[in-house]
Structure formats: structure tokens, C-alpha cells
Amino acid sequence: MANDGPPVVSLRADQVSGEATFTTTFRAIASDPDGNPLTYAWSVDGATDPSAAGTTASVTFEEAGTYLVAVRVSDGVHSASASVRVDVRDEYRPTDAPDVLVIGFAGRCGVAFVQCMPPGENRDYLGDAPQPGTMEAIAGAFEQLGYTTAAVDFRAHVDDDLARGFGYRAASDLVEHARDEWIRDFLDPTRVVLVAHSHGTQFMSLLAFDHPEVRYEYGVYLDAVCELWDFDHVEGGWFAARYGAQANYPRPLDVTGRACDAISVPSLIADQHIGDVVPWNVARALEVQSNRLLGGVADLRDNHRPDGSSGAQTGIATEFFDEAHTTVHRADSEAMNWVVDMILVNGFAVVGATSDHSVILQQRSTAPSRSPAP
Ligand SMILES: [Ca+2]
Ligand SMILES: [Ca+2]
Numbered sequence: 001m002a003n004d005g006p007p008v009v010s011l012r013a014d015q016v017s018g019e020a021t022f023t024t025t026f027r028a029i030a031s032d033p034d035g036n037p038l039t040y041a042w043s044v045d046g047a048t049d050p051s052a053a054g055t056t057a058s059v060t061f062e063e064a065g066t067y068l069v070a071v072r073v074s075d076g077v078h079s080a081s082a083s084v085r086v087d088v089r090d091e092y093r094p095t096d097a098p099d100v101l102v103i104g105f106a107g108r109c110g111v112a113f114v115q116c117m118p119p120g121e122n123r124d125y126l127g128d129a130p131q132p133g134t135m136e137a138i139a140g141a142f143e144q145l146g147y148t149t150a151a152v153d154f155r156a157h158v159d160d161d162l163a164r165g166f167g168y169r170a171a172s173d174l175v176e177h178a179r180d181e182w183i184r185d186f187l188d189p190t191r192v193v194l195v196a197h198s199h200g201t202q203f204m205s206l207l208a209f210d211h212p213e214v215r216y217e218y219g220v221y222l223d224a225v226c227e228l229w230d231f232d233h234v235e236g237g238w239f240a241a242r243y244g245a246q247a248n249y250p251r252p253l254d255v256t257g258r259a260c261d262a263i264s265v266p267s268l269i270a271d272q273h274i275g276d277v278v279p280w281n282v283a284r285a286l287e288v289q290s291n292r293l294l295g296g297v298a299d300l301r302d303n304h305r306p307d308g309s310s311g312a313q314t315g316i317a318t319e320f321f322d323e324a325h326t327t328v329h330r331a332d333s334e335a336m337n338w339v340v341d342m343i344l345v346n347g348f349a350v351v352g353a354t355s356d357h358s359v360i361l362q363q364r365s366t367a368p369s370r371s372p373a374p
């Protein structure tokens with residue numbers, strides 16, 4: 001068979017621009033004046049795509065950028081090429097990322113759960129159902145507002161325990177994953193909400209201080225207490241020995257893991273518990289304080305911002321005179337009903353706003369009835 005002339009080729013694509021992730025099918029339309037049999041070689045930005053060898057190729061675009069998809073057709077002697085430019089945007093988070101990520105920290109066992117040896121046996125009880133059902137109640141509030149949610153709860157402990165749940169390190173990893181994959185600079189970032197009970201509030205606050213690059217829509221402080229914290233985490237360097245590399249973190253804890261007199265706040269004489277200082281990247285705090293009168297443990301300090309401001313600057317605080325430390329985190333408590341109600345009333349502030357003082361925050365001493373989503 002004669003082979004005097006080169007082949008001719010043109011390239012068609014069913015999509016040449018769009019939001020990642022998407023897959024485009026490319027189709028080479030080729031002919032040869034001599035009728036020679038043709039072979040096809042495909043490339044993306046000059047790199048050969050070995051998975052495509054025929055007249056069509058499928059390419060999946062996962063990252064933003066401009067790509068040149070080319071096909072080279074050969075009749076064995078001569079060849080011809082054609083290419084198509086593909087423009088890929090990535091302005092929106094992946095479709096499998098939730099609207100709202102709720103991160104919870106349980107408190108110390110031995111108070112809410114008596115049959116254990118704290119802190120080693122602390123466990124992630126906030127996700128237990130039906131009681132206390134804390135995570136489900138918070139996530140349910142956002143679902144009632146029409147958002148998809150993912151809720152993950154952690155124990156008041158640095159490290160993971162297969163039997164008792166994940167600890168602070170895993171929560172930090174989760175925040176970094178959300179930041180890199182679900183938030184980034186997307187126009188519809190996943191919103192992050194924090195909730196913690198008792199000792200867990202120190203870890204929750206630590207997480208927010210540790211990741212100032214992440215915005216947290218709410219911090220729900222359910223009776224933040226520090227009693228026995230030093231006994232658990234400081235004496236003997238127990239916390240420090242397990243934390244490691246603390247000098248690399250901008251956290252307010254000192255090297256011994258002291259959380260309960262860690263932050264100096266202007267206008268307050270005593271150094272504050274980190275669980276009583278709401279960092280600026282937590283948009284709104286919902287602070288619950290339990291019954292102080294009937295004995296036992298309670299949050300005795302109102303929350304402040306790092307500059308000493310309080311009140312509407314932080315969000316809202318309410319004391320529940322009828323409820324104890326061991327019940328304020330239960331889904332059926334007056335306190336949790338109030339928390340859910342505040343979320344339903346206020347929803348989210350506008351993304352990108354650095355501060356928002358327009359929220360509806362009412363001081364209440366008793367729980368309101370549930371109101372429907374606005
Ligand atoms: Ca030819
Ligand atoms: Ca995307």
C-alpha cells in the first residue's frame with residue numbers, strides 16, 4: 001500500500017471548562033489519504049496517557065488549572081496532531097464534604113462516668129445515644145436548618161485509645177483535613193462547630209487556639225471546669241510526656257500542659273483557664289453553666305475574649321439552676337434545649353465576616369421552648 005500523504009486529525013471534547021471534579025471524553029476524528037491504518041497516542045500537558053490508545057480518551061480533572069489534551073495520529077511514516085485546551089476551576093468544596101462538621105470533646109470520666117480510672121480511661125461519651133446524645137442534638141439543629149452534617153466526638157485525652165475513642169491529636173488531624181480538603185478558599189466551605197463538656201472544654205479551646213487559620217462558627221461550652229486537670233495532666237509531666245513537640249505549636253499551654261491558669265487576660269487579675277477564653281476564630285460562644293448551689297462541680301467563670309471583653313463579644317452565657325454538671329450535656333436537658341434553640345435562631349454568620357455582633361443573643365435563665373427554623 002502506498003503511503004505518500006500524512007493523516008489529518010481533529011479533536012472533539014464533550015466538556016472543555018468547568019468546576020472540578022469532572023471527566024471529559026475526547027474523540028479523535030482522523031483520516032488518511034492513502035487509507036493507511038492509523039495509531040493514536042494521547043497526552044495531557046505533554047505527559048503520555050498510557051490508558052488511552054484508541055480513538056477516544058477519558059480524562060478526569062481534579063485540580064484547578066489549564067490543561068492541554070493532545071492526540072498524535074500516525075500512519076507509520078507520517079503523523080499529525082491536534083489538541084484542546086481545558087480550563088478547570090475549583091471554587092466549591094467536594095460534593096462529599098458536609099455543610100457542617102461538628103467536633104466534640106467529652107469530659108473526664110469519674111465525674112460523668114464513675115467506674116473508670118481517669119485520665120487513662122476517659123472516653124468519648126458525647127456521641128453515646130440516646131444519652132447523653134450531645135453530638136446528635138447539635139448536628140440535629142443544623143440539619144433542621146437544612147444543612148448536611150458530620151459529627152465526630154473525641155475523648156478528653158491527648159492520644160487515641162482503640163477501646164475508649166480518639167483523642168486530641170486525632171481531632172487536630174481532622175481539623176487539618178477539613179481545612180485542606182473542605183474549607184481552603186472555597187466559596188461554600190464546610191463550617192466547623194465545636195462542642196465540649198467539662199474537661200473537654202480545655203481541649204476544645206486548645207484546638208481553636210492551635211488552629212487560628214480555621215474559623216469555628218460556634219463554640220459550645222458545656223460547664224467548662226478545670227478541677228483535677230493538673231492532677232490528671234500536669235503532675236509528673238504526664239501530659240507533657242505524651243504531647244511531644246509542644247514548642248512547635250502556638251498553643252497557650254506551657255510545656256507542662258497547664259491549661260487552668262494559662263492565659264493572662266487584661267482586666268482580670270487571675271490567669272484564666274483556656275476553656276474560659278474564647279479565641280477570636282470562634283465566632284460565637286454558647287456558654288452553659290450548671291447549678292452551683294447543690295454541690296459538686298460547676299463552671300464558675302464567665303467566658304472572655306483574649307482582650308478581656310465579655311458579654312455579647314463572646315456570645316451568650318446562661319446558668320441552669322435546675323441542672324447539674326452531669327446533666328447539662330444531655331440531649332433532654334434544659335441546657336441542651338437552649339443550645340439547640342440558640343443555633344436554630346442564629347444560624348450562621350456570613351462567611352468571611354471577621355466579627356458579627358448582629359446576632360440574636362438573649363440572656364435566659366430558663367430554657368425556652370423549641371422554636372421552628374427561621
Ligand atoms: Ca498516509
Ligand atoms: Ca470543586
Ligand SMILES: [Ca+2]
Pocket residue numbers: 221224275276287299300301302303
Ligand atoms: Ca466559663
